[in-house]
Amino acid sequence: MANIHPAGVFDTTYEEDMSVDRTTRDKLWKNLAFAALLLLPLVSVSGPLGLGWVSDQYIGLIARISIFVIAVQGLNILVGYTGQISLGHAAFMAIGAYGSAILARELGFSFWTALPVSALLTGLVGLLFGLPSLRVKGFYLAMATLAAQFIIPWVLRYPLEDLTGGTRPLSVPAPMIGPFASYADDAIGADEPLAFQAGDPYFVDVISVDLTAVAGSYPIIELINPAGDAVPYGDFYMSIAEDSDGNITGLSYIASKAGEYQVLVRAQNGGEFTAVLRRSKALSFATDIAMYYIILPLAVLLMFLARNIIRTRTGRAFISVRDNDLAAELLGINVFGYKLRAFFLSAVYAGVAGCLLAYERNSLSLDAFQLDTSIEMLAMLIIGGAGFPLGAMFGVTFIRLLQEAMIPTLRPWLSDWLPQLLPFVDAVNITSAINPILFGGALIVFLVLEPRGIAHRWEVFKVAWKLRPYSY
Amino acid sequence: MPVKLHVNRISLNFGGIKALNEVEFRVKAGEIFAVIGPNGAGKTSLINSINGFYTPQAGTIIFEGDDITHMPPYKRAALGISRTFQNIALYTNATVLDNLMAARHIHMKTGMLSGALFWGAAQREEIAHRRRVEEIIDFLELEHIRKSIVGTLSYGLRKRVELGRALALEPTLLLLDEPMAGMNVEEKEDMARFILDIHELQGSTIMLIEHDIGLVMDISHRIAVIDFGVKIGEGAPDEISRDEAVISAYLGDEEH
Numbered sequence: 001m002a003n004i005h006p007a008g009v010f011d012t013t014y015e016e017d018m019s020v021d022r023t024t025r026d027k028l029w030k031n032l033a034f035a036a037l038l039l040l041p042l043v044s045v046s047g048p049l050g051l052g053w054v055s056d057q058y059i060g061l062i063a064r065i066s067i068f069v070i071a072v073q074g075l076n077i078l079v080g081y082t083g084q085i086s087l088g089h090a091a092f093m094a095i096g097a098y099g100s101a102i103l104a105r106e107l108g109f110s111f112w113t114a115l116p117v118s119a120l121l122t123g124l125v126g127l128l129f130g131l132p133s134l135r136v137k138g139f140y141l142a143m144a145t146l147a148a149q150f151i152i153p154w155v156l157r158y159p160l161e162d163l164t165g166g167t168r169p170l171s172v173p174a175p176m177i178g179p180f181a182s183y184a185d186d187a188i189g190a191d192e193p194l195a196f197q198a199g200d201p202y203f204v205d206v207i208s209v210d211l212t213a214v215a216g217s218y219p220i221i222e223l224i225n226p227a228g229d230a231v232p233y234g235d236f237y238m239s240i241a242e243d244s245d246g247n248i249t250g251l252s253y254i255a256s257k258a259g260e261y262q263v264l265v266r267a268q269n270g271g272e273f274t275a276v277l278r279r280s281k282a283l284s285f286a287t288d289i290a291m292y293y294i295i296l297p298l299a300v301l302l303m304f305l306a307r308n309i310i311r312t313r314t315g316r317a318f319i320s321v322r323d324n325d326l327a328a329e330l331l332g333i334n335v336f337g338y339k340l341r342a343f344f345l346s347a348v349y350a351g352v353a354g355c356l357l358a359y360e361r362n363s364l365s366l367d368a369f370q371l372d373t374s375i376e377m378l379a380m381l382i383i384g385g386a387g388f389p390l391g392a393m394f395g396v397t398f399i400r401l402l403q404e405a406m407i408p409t410l411r412p413w414l415s416d417w418l419p420q421l422l423p424f425v426d427a428v429n430i431t432s433a434i435n436p437i438l439f440g441g442a443l444i445v446f447l448v449l450e451p452r453g454i455a456h457r458w459e460v461f462k463v464a465w466k467l468r469p470y471s472y
Numbered sequence: 473m474p475v476k477l478h479v480n481r482i483s484l485n486f487g488g489i490k491a492l493n494e495v496e497f498r499v500k501a502g503e504i505f506a507v508i509g510p511n512g513a514g515k516t517s518l519i520n521s522i523n524g525f526y527t528p529q530a531g532t533i534i535f536e537g538d539d540i541t542h543m544p545p546y547k548r549a550a551l552g553i554s555r556t557f558q559n560i561a562l563y564t565n566a567t568v569l570d571n572l573m574a575a576r577h578i579h580m581k582t583g584m585l586s587g588a589l590f591w592g593a594a595q596r597e598e599i600a601h602r603r604r605v606e607e608i609i610d611f612l613e614l615e616h617i618r619k620s621i622v623g624t625l626s627y628g629l630r631k632r633v634e635l636g637r638a639l640a641l642e643p644t645l646l647l648l649d650e651p652m653a654g655m656n657v658e659e660k661e662d663m664a665r666f667i668l669d670i671h672e673l674q675g676s677t678i679m680l681i682e683h684d685i686g687l688v689m690d691i692s693h694r695i696a697v698i699d700f701g702v703k704i705g706e707g708a709p710d711e712i713s714r715d716e717a718v719i720s721a722y723l724g725d726e727e728h
Contacts, residue, residue: 014599305588312587312594316566316574323563330523331641332549332578341584387565 004466020307037062037296041289056288063292065400066299067356072377072384072392073306074349079378080386081310082342083322084133085141087374088148092347094369095122096354098156101172101364102163111175111285111359119351125152126347133339149371157366170364175294176254178282179206188275190219190267196279199226199258204284207253209263210276219273220266226259254284291360298356302349307389309345318342322387379439383446385453394454402442407434473500475534476645476677477522482531484517484701491517492528493701499645504671504678506692508685510721514701515681516558519647522679523555524548535645550578554643556634558650558681564623568614568633571622572605575640605640611673612636612666628659635666639674646670648680652687660684664691689713697721 006025011017021027040062043053075089099118103109109117125148132144156164164170188194188209198205209221223231231253255261265275285291309315317338320328329335358364376399384395411434415427450457477499484492491514499505507515520526522533524545532541540548554575563571580601582594609618612632617625622633631651638646651667652660664687671678682688688695689709697705697718705718712718 014602015595018595018598018602308590308594309584309588312590312598313577313580313582314584314587316570317577319566319570320563320574320577323565324561326525327557327561327563328574329545330525330549330555331575331637332546333574334544334546345584 004463006466018311020311034300038293041292044289046287047289059292060288061400061404063288063295063360064357065396066295067353067360068377068380068396068400069393070299070302070356071350071353072380072396073303074346074353075377075381076386076388076392077306077309077318077349078342078346079381080388080391081315081322082318082339083325084130084339084342085138086145086148086343086346087142087371087378088129088145088152089346089350089377090369090371090373091149091152092122092126092350093354093357093373094152094156094366095125095347096351097358097364097369098160098164098170098354099351100355101170101358104173105170106163111173112177115352115355118355119348122351122354123344123348126343126350127340129347130340130343133343134336146371149374153366153369164364164366167366172358172362172364174254174284174286174362175291175359176204176282176284179280180282182278182280184277184279186277188263188265188277190265190273193224193262193264194277195260195262196277197259198255198261198279201258201287202284202290203281204286205255206280206282207255207261207263208278208280209265210278211273219268219275221275222264222266223253224262224264225255226257226261254282285359286362288360295356295360298352302352303389303393306349310389314338314341376439379443381453382451383442383453385455385458388453388455388459390458391453391455394458398454399439399442402438403435406438410434410438473502475499476501476536477679478534479518479522480532480534482518482521482528482533484514484521484526484528490701492521494531495698495701495703496531497696497703497706499677499679500694501677502671502675503693504667504680504691506688506695507679507681507698508683508688508695509698512700513698515698516649517701518698519555519649519679519681522647523553549641552642552644553647554638554641554645555647556631556638556649556651558653560627560630560634562622562630562634562637565621567619567621568609568625568636569605569618571633571637572608572640573601575637576601576605578641604642608636608639611669612639628655631655631659631663632666635663639670643676646676646678648678648682650681650683652682652684660687667691 005011005022009023011022016022021030040054041047041059042049043051044059045052045054045056071089071093074092075086078084078086096118099121100109100111100114103114103117104111129145129148133141136144157166184196186194186196198207207223211219225231263277265273267273285294310318317328317333318341320331320333321335321338321342325335328338354369357368380395380399381391382395383398384393385391388394411431414430414434418430419425419427446453475498479495479497479499481494481496482492483490483494495514495518497505507518509515517526521528524540524543524547527542532539534540535548535551535553540551563574566574580597582597586592586594609615612635614629614633614636617629617633622630625633635648635651638648648667652663655663667678667680668691670676680688680692689712692709694707695705695709695712696703697712697715699721704721705712705715707715
């Protein structure tokens with residue numbers, strides 16, 4: 001049904017028959033949609049063109065939708081295509097998020113290496129929690145993956161508290177390319193503050209102080225940011241350079257806020273030193289718009305890769321395991337091996353999503369990765385259409401837009417009206433209950449009216465559109 | 473003719489029930505070998521043991537001279553043992569094409585990474601195997617339902633798709649578990665023709681289980697008869713139809 005072509009289009013090669021977008025019109029629509037999404041931040045309020053056609057909140061919204069599309073697509077591979085179940089998906093996201101944050105904070109990994117490393121790490125943990133799938137199916141497997149949902153956040157919260165900060169939020173540095181070669185070197189004298197202009201939200205200044213010759217004890221370096229506050233040592237971008245004798249020769253700091261900075265080097269106990277303030281530029285992704293340009297292309301890429309996996313050998317093995325694991329095993333598919341592959345792939349997607357979430361928010365908290373998030377992601381998948389290539393995209397977009405549109409509208413109205421009708425209802429409780437009610441309502445409506453999800457409706461619609469104006 | 477499959481005195485128990493009791497026979501390369509017997513005689517248990525779904529408690533299964541008794545099922549498939557099921561076990565939510573392509577699994581190499589990139593090696597392999605699958609589709613006359621979801625097809629067609637899937641694996645030993653169950657006369661004749669064609673064209677060894685005695689007598693070279701897990705007769709069709717034990721157990725006692 002889904003393979004209907006417009007009149008006059010015939011497949012003459014297997015390449016054509018296999019292609020996802022058969023006609024140029026299909027390709028055009030897809031590319032136009034992607035181009036429109038890419039151009040959107042440019043016309044937003046804080047965009048570089050200063051047009052202000054789109055509110056900034058939508059840029060952040062699309063970025064967060066894209067992150068969850070990646071995570072839910074991972075779930076789709078496992079649940080929708082391989083027929084396994086996972087209630088621990090949010091915990092896998094937590095590994096991606098905390099893994100990349102710790103790699104960046106403790107080991108000085110850049111975002112670009114922390115992303116693949118933390119994704120692989122998550123994949124391996126996913127593999128571990130996929131092992132019970134050898135023995136158990138369905139509800140029992142759900143219980144086994146539920147263990148992941150409780151064990152992983154517990155491990156992050158207590159045994160690894162030194163690294164993760166436990167219940168306290170953990171700050172995450174912004175992704176950066178560079179720094180490139182320095183463009184200004186200024187000599188600094190003792191006790192004379194040096195003022196300089198720096199800061200552009202995208203093309204940031206990396207300020208480093210080079211101590212080339214030090215006699216006696218080390219001088220104290222103080223950085224004053226545009227707000228007039230001294231930057232505490234913890235906020236330095238600690239690229240500590242050491243010379244061959246093990247002496248510290250410098251520190252650096254990223255200035256992303258525009259304004260006048262000051263650096264002050266004070267000698268201690270009359271020591272002698274020569275210091276140079278070196279400024280270089282780096283491309284920073286600290287702003288929402290810059291993160292958008294990392295997240296959106298990555299989401300599109302991962303959707304594309306998932307779709308290709310699904311339509312080739314591995315994907316057919318996944319589908320075989322889902323539809324009839326017994327027949328699959330007897331026809332040459334290593335069922336357990338492919339279940340594990342699905343767990344791995346699904347966890348890698350969760351890991352990427354978790355890592356992006358960490359860098360998008362700049363701050364991490366375990367509250368974002370609890371059981372309710374896992375269940376919400378499953379619900380999004382069911383609403384969007386499990387086992388459809390675009391199911392994840394439809395589900396996440398639908399639910400997020402519903403929340404975005406409905407909660408602000410419903411909140412004042414319900415808070416006024418419901419306590420009047422039912423005097424025992426507390427207005428505060430209503431506000432916090434709107435989200436689960438929306439979620440539950442949407443899930444019930446879809447399970448009853450369209451259990452195959454929005455993606456199935458979309459395919460029906462596409463066929464109807466191509467057949468118009470006739471219905472056959 | 474060399475021996476393709478040697479079922480060497482296998483016994484299979486489920487708790488106290490003896491499903492198979494020291495069953496022994498040899499299937500020669502290139503023959504159509506039928507196993508018949510009343511319901512519950514242990515025919516499907518026998519196929520499941522050859523296939524690796526059950527492991528017999530005693531005895532060995534020797535395929536092309538190698539002991540495969542403890543080999544996992546998916547590796548046996550890679551040796552060229554393919555099968556159909558009594559109660560159709562297709563991948564119901566996938567298309568006919570995908571069902572057949574899935575059975576090409578053991579012949580394909582594309583892994584997750586090259587599959588994810590698709591263009592290049594993965595696409596070339598897809599096309600090469602698609603050609604083979606299209607030959608089977610052509611042979612079994614499935615062209616019109618190539619892209620239909622299997623779950624929407626009629627019973628007779630599904631049986632044929634399942635045969636196609638078994639063939640897509642390019643088996644050297646094809647196990648058919650009641651390929652004609654629940655079919656009308658015309659469909660049965662079609663299926664019998666397909667089985668003979670497969671044997672003729674590909675020279676594969678076929679072992680089938682079937683209830684329709686007349687049909688089995690017509691198409692198979694040799695027949696084994698099983699009753700209550702015990703082999704009670706083996707031989708060419710005309711020998712079997714004259715065998716006293718077989719007649720009383722299965723074809724019916726003449727005195728009654």
